[in-house]
Amino acid sequence: MSDGHSHTEPPSTPALRIKALESLLVEKGVVDAGAVDEIIDVFENRIGPRNGAKVVARAWTDPAYKARLLIDGSQAIAELGFTGMQGEDMVVLENTPKVHNVVVCTLCSCYPWPTLGLPPTWYKAAPYRSRVVIEPRKVLAEFGVHVPPDIEVRVWDSNAEIRYMVLPMRPAGTEGWDEDRLAGLVTRDSMIGVGQPKAAA
Amino acid sequence: MNGIHDLGGMQGFGPIVREDDEPVFHAEWERHVFAVAMLALGGAGIQVDEMRHAIERMPAADYLTTTYYEHWLHACETLLLEKGVITAGELDRRVADLAKTEGV
Numbered sequence: 001m002s003d004g005h006s007h008t009e010p011p012s013t014p015a016l017r018i019k020a021l022e023s024l025l026v027e028k029g030v031v032d033a034g035a036v037d038e039i040i041d042v043f044e045n046r047i048g049p050r051n052g053a054k055v056v057a058r059a060w061t062d063p064a065y066k067a068r069l070l071i072d073g074s075q076a077i078a079e080l081g082f083t084g085m086q087g088e089d090m091v092v093l094e095n096t097p098k099v100h101n102v103v104v105c106t107l108c109s110c111y112p113w114p115t116l117g118l119p120p121t122w123y124k125a126a127p128y129r130s131r132v133v134i135e136p137r138k139v140l141a142e143f144g145v146h147v148p149p150d151i152e153v154r155v156w157d158s159n160a161e162i163r164y165m166v167l168p169m170r171p172a173g174t175e176g177w178d179e180d181r182l183a184g185l186v187t188r189d190s191m192i193g194v195g196q197p198k199a200a201a
Numbered sequence: 202m203n204g205i206h207d208l209g210g211m212q213g214f215g216p217i218v219r220e221d222d223e224p225v226f227h228a229e230w231e232r233h234v235f236a237v238a239m240l241a242l243g244g245a246g247i248q249v250d251e252m253r254h255a256i257e258r259m260p261a262a263d264y265l266t267t268t269y270y271e272h273w274l275h276a277c278e279t280l281l282l283e284k285g286v287i288t289a290g291e292l293d294r295r296v297a298d299l300a301k302t303e304g305v
Contacts, residue, residue, distance in 0.1 A: 012296050012300065013230075014230050014234065014270070014271050014274055015228070015229070015230035016296055016299055016300055016303070017274060017278070017292075017296060018230050018233045018234045018237060018274055019230070019233070019299055019303075020292060020295035020296040020298075020299050021237060021274075021277065021278065021281070021287070021292065021295075022233055022237050023295060023299075024287050024291060024292065024295055025237065025240075025241065025244070025245075025281075025286075025287070028286070028287070029244075030240075030241065030244040030245050030286060031237055031240045031241065031244050032240070032244075035236075035240055036233065036236040036237060036240065037236075039235070039236040039239050039240065040226075040232045040233075040235070040236050043225060043235065044225045044226065044232070048225075104209075106207065106208055106209030106210075107206055107207060107208075107209075107253075107257075108206060108253060108256065109269065117225065118225055118235075120219070120220070120223050121218075121220065121223065121227075121269065122217050122218060122219050122220075124269045125214075125217075125218070125269075126208050126211075126214040126265065127214040127215055127216060127217045127218070128217045129208045129209065130208040130209060130210065130211040130212065130214050131212075131214070131217070133209045133210055134209075134210050134212075139217065142216075142217060143217075143219075157209065160249075160250060160253070
């Protein structure tokens with residue numbers, strides 16, 4: 001795989017290579033075996049779009065919070081306890097009756113980990129990254145989001161520092177709902193901009 | 202630097218394939234690539250930008266025909282070798298040893 005390796009041997013599987021790499025790094029004290037399991041647990045079980053849904057639900061119910069969120073995303077999100085790598089410079093994009101926002105990382109996989117967790121495979125793969133910037137309405141339609149021609153579509157390409165999250169519009173018929181109930185309507189895709197929140201049941 | 206990773210606006214990559222209720226990781230090795238890479242960032246003094254750059258330096262054909270966590274694994278190996286944290290010889294030996302014991 002890497003330069004300098006023999007190319008006469010059959011290629012080894014990623015499973016074998018990472019096992020070899022991890023065992024070497026543990027022996028050398030570069031990596032702590034317990035920390036490996038801890039990181040896996042955090043990213044697999046403890047952070048994910050439920051965090052972002054809480055941020056959205058708070059913004060829907062608390063106008064002062066929403067104002068703070070749109071001015072300084074990182075700070076307002078930290079108020080709810082969501083901080084950490086890939087969330088240091090958050091910009092929250094508000095969908096309105098005139099503007100629909102959608103997020104991509106054309107270069108790789110930038111994504112707001114503290115609020116959305118790790119990105120889905122399609123977000124990291126070539127088809128979405130290449131296409132959403134040239135034909136966003138068509139891509140959105142494939143996701144089931146049909147944006148009328150009179151609504152502007154803004155595509156935000158993440159970069160090395162800034163991480164974007166969409167604040168979708170609050171669904172109709174949810175007057176008086178509390179935050180927990182509202183958070184249940186907020187989907188991961190609605191915070192990327194390729195979906196809408198669930199409708200009020 | 203311009204390169205294959207700069208995919209925005211390119212055509213011909215086919216449909217966007219989505220998976221319902223997609224798991225965070227699809228295999229045990231992916232979990233370990235992610236965690237080891239995260240820890241190597243700190244333990245070996247590797248910057249996030251170096252990881253990204255190491256992925257961007259992949260040969261274009263390799264980049265397009267390997268999966269996301271294979272990119273990470275490649276970047277991790279590349280940087281650990283370049284920084285002298287591990288040597289190609291010891292990594293190859295360990296892979297070969299494991300291949301024997303695990304019957305791969």
